[in-house]
Amino acid sequence: MKNIRKTVTTMVATAVLAVTAGACSAPTTVTLVGEAESLSTTAGLVIDGETVADSDLFAKAKAEGSLSLYSGYVENSEKEVIKAFTQDTGIKVNLVRLVPNRLLERVLSEQGANKLGADVIRTSEYSSVSAMNEAGAFTPYKVPNFDQLDETVAYENGSFYRVFDPAFTFAYNTALVSEADAPKSWQDLLDPKWKGKIGTTQVGAGGSSASLVRFQLDALGEDYLRGYAAQQPRIFDSSGAQQESLSRGEILVATAVVSSVNIASSNNAPVKFVVPEEGFALYDYFLGMTPEAQHPAAAQVFMNWNLSKRGASVFSQIGEYPADSNAPPPVVMDIQLPAIDTGLPRRGMPEDLARYGKDDQAIWNEIFGYIG
Template identity: 45%
Template sequence: MKRKTLKGLAFITMAGLVLTGCSSSEKPASEAKAGEDLVIDGELIAKADVYADALDEGSLVFYTGASEVSEQQVADEFSELTGIQVEIVRLAPNKLQERVLSENAAGKLGADLVRISGEDLIVALAEDGVFTETELTDDISGALIDGVVFDDGKYFSSFDRVYSFGYNNQVLSEDEAPKNWADLTDTKYSGQFGLVQVGAGGSTAALTRFQLDQLGEDWLKDIAANEPRVFDSSANLTDALARGEIQIGTVPIGTAYSAILEGAPITIAMPEEGAAAYPFYVGQTSASKRSNAATVFINWLLSENGQALASSLGDYPVHQGAANPTIGDVELPAADSGFAYRATLEDSLEHLQSDAKTWMDIFDYNG
């Protein structure tokens, strides 16, 4: 199917998404068996000995702060291709970090892999010794874009998710709905807008950095004057938006798209001012007793095949060979188009505390 670029479009519509659904690139069924190399789409994912040991281990426990629906798609895809089963434990990133640190301190960390957003969260986990180095195959390491590998391979950026806003299309018509960030300050949306508190994780920290840097502190004050409803997580906000409890809400595109595929009447805005992009990091834990399976998972996740799945869910891939993100038959702007606002890890950490304080002061939020 020919893809449509997003340039010139204000919204990703519910109708287009439902008709097209979520289709990743055609994937080969893995025919590799124990004793053979695991090769998918022409890329070496694991040498024969690593793959054989991974099959013996048989399963993984995957702690994640990303959308449960999209992560289940990842787990199902990986299991289908490799024969290795994945158990998902999903929590909001700030809660996930608390659990990982607590379990790690007690010597009872149950995860083989952790995926989480938030520069402060991932750095704290790394400094606590949560992660161990994962060896990438030459095929995978040579195909990644710059800036993906951290701490000598103890954790990796696995994709960039984009944070925009959406509206309930059963409550608001397209003509009534806001199209750009500036529109959200209109008093007609007073009490009908929802947002997630700044401390929920890397996503909200990235969104706040984008808003303060690109839209300005006065814009944020105008939003606060409209008395928005504040949520603890994007998942809770997305549920409320789908039920019509709020008309409009800030949403990560991947999270909203997963909800749309489940039937939620949400339309995602593509504002002219751009949107915040933020990485989800992934690493294998030092506590893992299934290190071969974890190694196979990370190599596949960063492969062209694994990144094609990320792209099909609206996330910007980290593999040079993967296509631009798509949602249904709509293609998002290219990574270098300027639409996706990215702060570096260093810049994010530098502004983290001051941005959070500014946000909490503006919204009179005490947690």
């Protein structure tokens, strides 16, 4: 037993050293998103043949020079978006990043005091974005392609928009788990060999976790969750913390967001995601413009860009499913993710999350013995 423990400890230590060494040798600026195929600013802002902003709006936005973004999106992913936007437009984005529940508290507090500091707000969870909207934190704004967007993208006459959906599946540490031994399905995670070596986020961590649990209950059943709980997983309060633990080799397998795995891998972390045969969860991210924006023109350009074909391409390159139903599914780490119409990506629908949310949380907490 002592020799086995020593071997496992050595393997984990070696993996951590490998990640650390890789991080030291990695470039300080990681580039996941390529440049636009074509970009012109002679007659406004035209990217890949699509007018993102006319001459008047773009001139005003350039004069403002910057905008303030409040975001609940994963920080590393949001920074990739900002990098691409600033590269395309020359407009600086000042980011305030908070986990979604803290972001909701801040927005409602500032809006209630008439001191909302954001020009635009990005957040997950339909319930949160609806609460912000009801509090008056958003103003209707129609992006140029508004008439081509369906009711699952544009809400409340353009008060806010669904922009993309991250994919929530699971991943493994490639320094400690070979591809041959890696789990290929959700059911594989119930193999006794993973006991005490896997991780998951608690159901109340945010819209991502709520959508994952809804998917698991709907597609896999309550007995599956009981089997997963019996594996004694390490429970995390955020997917970001879980991703870091997986990259360091503290756990071997864990639930994971594809885009976060993509960014971690680009920074030399030994991680790879799996497309399970049973499918995986998608969850929504929304974007809206505030009524008292200090940089209204720059905010409008940001809105337009996010809902443009270029924006869809950027999100796809990061690893997200664009809200645009005409956009192709992402190719991430040379893995082609399945199209929506295959039925494998399952979006957590707002009405289902609202209907089942409290019951799902109660079931999950009981099964895992979790007290939040």
